[in-house]
Amino acid sequence: xxxxPTAEARVFPAKHYxxxxxxxxxxxxxxxxxxxxxxxxxxxxxxxxxxxxxAMLIRLELLTPGPTIVGxxxxxxxxxxxxxxxxxxxxIPAIPGVFGNFMLPIMLGAKDVAFPKLxxxxxxxxxxxxxxxxxxxxxxxLDTGWTFYTPYSTTSSTAVSTCLLGAFVLxxxxxxxxxxxxxxxxxxxxxxxxWHRIPLFVWGIYATSVIQVLATPVLGLVVLLVAFExxxxxxxxxxxxxxxxxLFQHLFWFYSHPAVYIMVLPSMAVVSEVVCAxxxxxxxxxxxxAYSSIGIALVGFFAWGHHLFVSGQSAFAAGMFxxxxxxxxxxxxxxxxxxxxxxxxxxxxxxxxxxxxxGFLFFVVFGGMTGVAxxxxxxxxxxxxxxxxxxxxxxxxxxxxxxxxxxxxHYWFPKMFGKKYPEGWAMLASGIIILxxxxxxxxxxxxxxxxxxxxxxxxxxxxxxxxxxxxxxASLLAFGFTLVLIYLxxxxxxxxxxxxxxxxxGFEWLTQSPPITHNFETIPVFTxxxxxxxxxxxxxxxxSHAA
Amino acid sequence: xxxxxxxxxxxxxADSMDIYVMGKQWMWKFAYPQxxxxxxxxxxxxxxxxxLLITSRDVIHSFYVPAFRMKQDAVPNRYTQISFxxxxxxxxxxxxxxxxxxxxxxxxxxxxxxTEDAFDTWxxxxxxxxxxxxxxxxAPGEVAPVAxxxxxxxxxxxxxxxxxxxxxxxxxxxxxxxxEQHIGPTWVDLYQRxxxxxxxxxxxxxxxxxxxxxxxxxxxxVQGYQPVMPSYQGNLTGxxxxxxxxxxxxxxxxRVQTTPLQGPTYEPITNR
Numbered sequence: 001x002x003x004x005p006t007a008e009a010r011v012f013p014a015k016h017y018x019x020x021x022x023x024x025x026x027x028x029x030x031x032x033x034x035x036x037x038x039x040x041x042x043x044x045x046x047x048x049x050x051x052x053x054x055a056m057l058i059r060l061e062l063l064t065p066g067p068t069i070v071g072x073x074x075x076x077x078x079x080x081x082x083x084x085x086x087x088x089x090x091x092i093p094a095i096p097g098v099f100g101n102f103m104l105p106i107m108l109g110a111k112d113v114a115f116p117k118l119x120x121x122x123x124x125x126x127x128x129x130x131x132x133x134x135x136x137x138x139x140x141x142l143d144t145g146w147t148f149y150t151p152y153s154t155t156s157s158t159a160v161s162t163c164l165l166g167a168f169v170l171x172x173x174x175x176x177x178x179x180x181x182x183x184x185x186x187x188x189x190x191x192x193x194x195w196h197r198i199p200l201f202v203w204g205i206y207a208t209s210v211i212q213v214l215a216t217p218v219l220g221l222v223v224l225l226v227a228f229e230x231x232x233x234x235x236x237x238x239x240x241x242x243x244x245x246x247l248f249q250h251l252f253w254f255y256s257h258p259a260v261y262i263m264v265l266p267s268m269a270v271v272s273e274v275v276c277a278x279x280x281x282x283x284x285x286x287x288x289x290a291y292s293s294i295g296i297a298l299v300g301f302f303a304w305g306h307h308l309f310v311s312g313q314s315a316f317a318a319g320m321f322x323x324x325x326x327x328x329x330x331x332x333x334x335x336x337x338x339x340x341x342x343x344x345x346x347x348x349x350x351x352x353x354x355x356x357x358x359g360f361l362f363f364v365v366f367g368g369m370t371g372v373a374x375x376x377x378x379x380x381x382x383x384x385x386x387x388x389x390x391x392x393x394x395x396x397x398x399x400x401x402x403x404x405x406x407x408x409x410h411y412w413f414p415k416m417f418g419k420k421y422p423e424g425w426a427m428l429a430s431g432i433i434i435l436x437x438x439x440x441x442x443x444x445x446x447x448x449x450x451x452x453x454x455x456x457x458x459x460x461x462x463x464x465x466x467x468x469x470x471x472x473x474a475s476l477l478a479f480g481f482t483l484v485l486i487y488l489x490x491x492x493x494x495x496x497x498x499x500x501x502x503x504x505x506g507f508e509w510l511t512q513s514p515p516i517t518h519n520f521e522t523i524p525v526f527t528x529x530x531x532x533x534x535x536x537x538x539x540x541x542x543x544s545h546a547a
Numbered sequence: 548x549x550x551x552x553x554x555x556x557x558x559x560x561a562d563s564m565d566i567y568v569m570g571k572q573w574m575w576k577f578a579y580p581q582x583x584x585x586x587x588x589x590x591x592x593x594x595x596x597x598x599l600l601i602t603s604r605d606v607i608h609s610f611y612v613p614a615f616r617m618k619q620d621a622v623p624n625r626y627t628q629i630s631f632x633x634x635x636x637x638x639x640x641x642x643x644x645x646x647x648x649x650x651x652x653x654x655x656x657x658x659x660x661x662t663e664d665a666f667d668t669w670x671x672x673x674x675x676x677x678x679x680x681x682x683x684x685x686a687p688g689e690v691a692p693v694a695x696x697x698x699x700x701x702x703x704x705x706x707x708x709x710x711x712x713x714x715x716x717x718x719x720x721x722x723x724x725x726x727e728q729h730i731g732p733t734w735v736d737l738y739q740r741x742x743x744x745x746x747x748x749x750x751x752x753x754x755x756x757x758x759x760x761x762x763x764x765x766x767x768x769v770q771g772y773q774p775v776m777p778s779y780q781g782n783l784t785g786x787x788x789x790x791x792x793x794x795x796x797x798x799x800x801x802r803v804q805t806t807p808l809q810g811p812t813y814e815p816i817t818n819r
Contacts (some may be wrong), residue, residue, distance in 0.1 A: 072649050145646050151623060152606035152647060239624030245607055246622060310609060311620045313628035315557050319550045378552035385609055385644035400562035451613025453644040457654035460640065 006512070012418055012497045016514040017102035031116035032517055033101045037494070038416070039123050040097035045485075047130065054082035054115035056478055060441075061470040065461045069505055075457040077158075083146030084137060088170050089130050091401045093261065095266035096177055096212075097126070099408050100205045102416060104181055107199045107507045109190025109526065111518040114183040118176055125173035133434030143454060150237035150248040154229045164227040171220045174262075178212030178369035181205055199507055200276075200289055200532040204269020207293035211258045211265070211300065219255035220250065246311055253304035261300040261328075263397050265293055267404030271360055274407045275339045277504035277532035278354040279346025283531065285338045292331040299327045318377050325375035332368050336361065349502050352426035356407035357433035360400060367395030370445070379497045388448025391441040399437055406433070406484065411502075418514045419495030425487040432480035439473025469524070505531050556617065559630030563596035570601070570608030573654040583673030586754060586789070589641065589658045591633055592666035598630045604755065609645035612658055618644055619750075633660040634809035642677055700794025703787045712776070715798055719761060731776060732769045740797040743770045757792045 017034045021027075028034060057078050061068045070078065105113050113119050136142060140159020143483050144152055153160050185198070185206050198206075226248065228234045235241030237248045267468060276283055283289055305313060305321030310497040313321075339361065347355065370392045372381050413421050420540040448454075452463045459467070510518050558579070561725045566589065567578040578584045591597050603621035605678055610629075611618040619629040642708050643654035661669065712731035732742075740752045750756060760767065761783060764776035 070651070076646075076649065076651075145648075147648065149607055155606065158650075230803075239622075244624075308629075309553075309605075310618050312622060312625065315550075315554050318553060322550070376549035378549035378556065381553065381556060381618050382613075384618065385611070423578070451611075451640075451642070453611060453642050453652075455646040458652045460655075471549075477753075 004388065013512050013514070013516075014195040014275045015516055016418070016512070018417070019190055019519045020517045029120070030422045031112070031120055033105050033116065033119060034120050034416075034517075035101075035111050036517065037098050037102035037285055040093060040101060040126070042125065043130070044094045045122075047085055048094075048131060048174055048481075051090055052084035052478060053482065054078050054085065055154040057472060058082060059097075061457070061473040062459070062467045063357070063471050065457065065459050065464050073141075073143060073429075076142050076145075076455070077137070077376040079455055079469065080142050080145050081137050084133060084142070084167075086148055086398070087259075087263075088167060089126075091176070091263040091397065092170075092174060093126060093346045094401060095270060095404055096181070096205055097123075098480075099201075099270060100177070100181060100208075100266065100410065101115070102479070103206055103412065104202055104510045105184060105188065106511060106519050107202050107276075107530075108185065108188055109193055109507070109510075109520065109524045110184060110188035111520065113180045115180050119180055121492050122173045122176040122180070125169055125176065129166045129169030129173060130172075131166075132169060133163050136166060136438065147252065148223070148226055148248075149252075150226065150229070150240060150243070150245045153226060153316060154238045156230075156242075159225045160230045164230075167223050168220050168227075169217045171223070174212050175220075177531075178209035181209040182213065185209075190524050190526060193437065196287070196290075196530045199292075199504075200272035200283060200286065201269045201295050203290040204265050204272065204293050208262055208269070210267045211262050211297050215255045215258040218251060219259070222255065225251075246308070246531060248305070249308055249311060254299070254301075255339030257304040258297075258306065258398055261296050265296060267360070267400040268293065268402040268406040270337060270411075272335075273406075273506055273531075274353050274357055274411050275342050277502055277506055278349045278357065279343050279409065280503075280532070280533045281342050281346040282529070283338060283517045284341030284344075285334075285528070288334050289338050292334045295331040296336075297329055299324060299331065303328060306375055309377055310384055311453065315365050322375045322377045322380075326372055329368055329372040329375075332364065336365060336368075347382055351410075351423055351502070352421070352430045353407040353411040353433070355427060355430035356362070356403045356410070359430070359437070360403035360407065362434075363395045363399035363403060365436065367392055367397075369544075371396055383448055385453055386448035386451050387444040387454060390454050391444035392446060394441050395443070399441075400435070400439070406430070411504075412508070413491070414501055415508060415513045415515075416500040417492055417495075418497055418499060419491050420498035420501060421491045421495065422487050425483065429480050429483040429487070432476060436473050436475075436477030436480050440470050440477055441465070441473070443469040443473070483534055505533060556629060556631070559628065560596045563598040563630055564592075565598050566591070567620065568599050568601040568610055569604055570610065570647075571604035571644065571755065572653070573608065573643070573650040575610070575641060575643075575654070575656040579670065581670050581674065583670065584754060585673075587656045589656065590662045590666060590669055591658060591660055593633050593636050593660050595663070596632045598628055601627045601629070606647050607645050608643045608647050608654065610648075610665055611642045611644035612639055614639040615658075621688035622814075623790075632657070634817060636662055661712045663737065697790075697794045697797035700790035700792070700797075703783070704791050704794060706785075707779070709791065730772075732772060734795045735798045737798070744768060745770045745772070745774075746797065754792050754796075757795055758788055761788055761791065782806055 009543040016030055021030075030036060044414070057070070058075070061078070062077055098367070101113070101119065105111065137388055139164055139397050142158050142160065142163045144156055144160060148160070148164070184203060191200070225234070225236055229236050229238065229243070233241065235243045237243040239245060272283060272289055303321060303325040305317055306325045309322075370388070374383055374389065374392060401413055410421055410426055413419065447466045447470070448462055450463065450466070452459055455479050500509045507526070565580055568589070569576045569578070571712070574586055576584060576586050577589045579710055599610065599619070601619050601621045603623045605623060607623070608621040609618055610621055615631050615683050617631055618627060619627050621627070636699070637780055639658040639660065641656035647654065661721065690728055715735060716731045737752050738757070741749055742752050750767065756767065760776075762778060762780045764778060765774040770772045779788070
């Protein structure tokens with residue numbers, strides 16, 4: 001095994017992006033993709049804490065079958081807020097906004113994204129959208145669920161229009177970020193960076209961006225239509241005015257099903273990097289992993305009807321949508337086999353990011369298989385709209401995003417801040433989080449199978465035992481996240497210097513940690529693919545940032 | 548995979564029995580082609596294929612019987628269908644599975660699977676309008692009725708002053724002379740009566756109409772009457788309103804329903 005050229009101990013660099021301007025103004029008006037990434041990091045963490053807080057209130061409420069801490073209206077607002085905040089403010093922007101912004105230009109050997117000012121605008125749109133959304137939901141109260149199903153949403157007296165406006169603005173943030181990444185990937189690759197040398201993280205983010213640019217306008221359109229209907233009484237969706245409520249579901253899921261892949265593809269992208277770095281091996285099947293991302297992105301557009309199996313959809317349509325949905329399982333399985341193939345006979349460093357990868361594989365395989373089961377039309381009749389679906393998408397979407405986010409956060413923590421995180425605490429926290437997640441949602445699978453519908457404020461008493469178990473798991477999960485927050489903040493200020501402690505040969509490590517404002521002193525020339533540990537080309541022995 | 552089962556569930560056999568299901572915030576109502584309606588309890592005979600024709604009066608609901616692994620959305624302005632054959636007698640829980648507002652989690656009902664004989668008896672009783680039904684078990688906030696619901700409703704109606712304007716004997720009905728007309732329409736035989744409204748529209752006075760008229764009385768005023776009734780929204784609890792409905796239903800001029808089979812207030816489904 002060759003020692004990594006970048007693993008040697010160095011001193012903390014004197015000049016880097018973090019100390020290039022320290023005023024508040026220099027942060028809020030920055031066009032540096034790395035600083036924007038940190039702005040996103042802070043925002044999505046705040047959103048995550050908020051969403052988590054709502055989740056804990058929900059779990060507390062569900063401890064008993066009857067009313068526990070809040071009334072039914074407050075409960076309905078809580079789960080709406082939890083869904084809205086977690087999906088629109090955390091999961092969609094989390095990995096692309098933070099790691100995509102930070103790593104994608106560096107990995108391509110670029111100085112920044114293609115449109116740095118647009119990038120800053122995306123963040124401001126995110127903040128504005130989030131503010132509108134939260135103002136509407138907290139001030140006016142929103143109780144439609146994050147799915148806004150008509151005609152309930154168009155006749156609801158709550159602040160539907162305000163919140164939809166927030167979602168509309170957030171959609172633009174998402175579109176602009178996606179556009180930026182696509183253009184950057186196409187135009188700003190450094191010399192030698194052919195399409196088949198692009199790191200898999202970039203492939204994943206690229207596929208995500210394609211979905212964001214293609215699908216989000218549909219969301220913008222549909223939320224606008226619902227807002228108009230709610231505010232001015234258009235008769236598009238409300239049958240009392242001659243509209244069709246199912247039309248809304250089609251339009252909504254045409255965005256929101258691909259949106260699931262907007263959330264899960266970036267996490268797969270992170271995992272592809274971390275798997276290579278921590279098993280010190282090339283990706284087992286680079287092309288297969290890269291193209292399966294594109295495959296998921298494409299197939300994801302034709303699967304939306306599986307949300308409508310019990311809405312009166314024709315049996316033929318249901319069968320088609322069910323079959324197409326199963327194809328996603330094929331692409332996901334291709335990725336899983338490739339990750340496992342990479343791990344096989346790898347030289348594994350078992351530390352916190354790797355622990356999260358193990359968690360990721362467990363949740364994605366389990367969540368993916370329940371997804372294929374749900375795509376089976378007859379089973380879906382029983383499971384849809386129950387806790388089975390809740391548990392399924394928390395496994396596949398939330399667990400995947402969280403595990404990958406945490407894996408990436410730990411793996412890239414030295415890259416982003418030049419500091420080492422405490423390994424012992426991190427391992428402990430990863431154990432607690434993985435266990436907590438399983439303990440929260442496995443009971444929910446059982447609950448759903450036993451017939452407990454989702455969005456239930458009160459429930460028949462026979463479901464109490466499993467609900468208590470789930471709530472207990474949730475508190476374990478919350479404890480784990482608090483732990484991570486505490487030790488990472490401490491490490492940020494008191495951690496020792498580290499630059500690439502695992503000796504990864506991902507391209508992002510070619511520059512110093514933390515990087516300088518324009519990433520590279522000289523633009524790198526790539527002569528090999530990422531993560532080539534087997535043979536060291538001569539060029540690799542001297543990293544380009546020897547300064 | 549699983550497709551054949553799906554098609555089986557979605558396509559009922561030709562000899563199945565139709566029952567109309569209507570969801571509304573936040574209760575389930577069932578109507579039988581033979582005449583009777585019931586709220587909160589779906590009575591079905593065992594071992595007989597049943598086709599449910601499901602719709603909604605307001606927002607989308609989903610008719611879900613966990614024990615039957617069966618679920619179908621109730622969509623306003625359209626009918627969806629699902630079929631099943633119950634193989635065991637007993638009572639099974641019905642839940643609403645599509646989020647429909649504040650009391651979504653209390654929108655419960657029951658399926659009562661009866662033997663063929665018991666079912667026939669039940670239908671006959673219903674048709675005669677004799678049975679004092681206690682079908683309201685699933686209504687929101689319902690406490691077990693102390694007496695049967697009709698008696699309860701009579702008490703409530705007297706307390707709330709309904710009877711000052713509505714009669715419960717037959718007198719004003721016979722006359723038609725305006726002088727004899729009370730302030731409000733009589734309750735006798737009101738239930739299931741085809742009623743002409745001041746708008747010229749003719750509706751069937753079913754539970755939904757009766758409830759609406761208590762809560763929003765000026766919307767559908769019977770022809771020849773003034774829109775003077777105050778709204779009882781907030782003044783009557785759900786069970787009280789339901790009890791009054793039951794009371795009105797029990798006020799029949801002793802006639803067996805011999806008119807052509809009527810009941811469901813829904814338009815027939817074509818393209819079976």
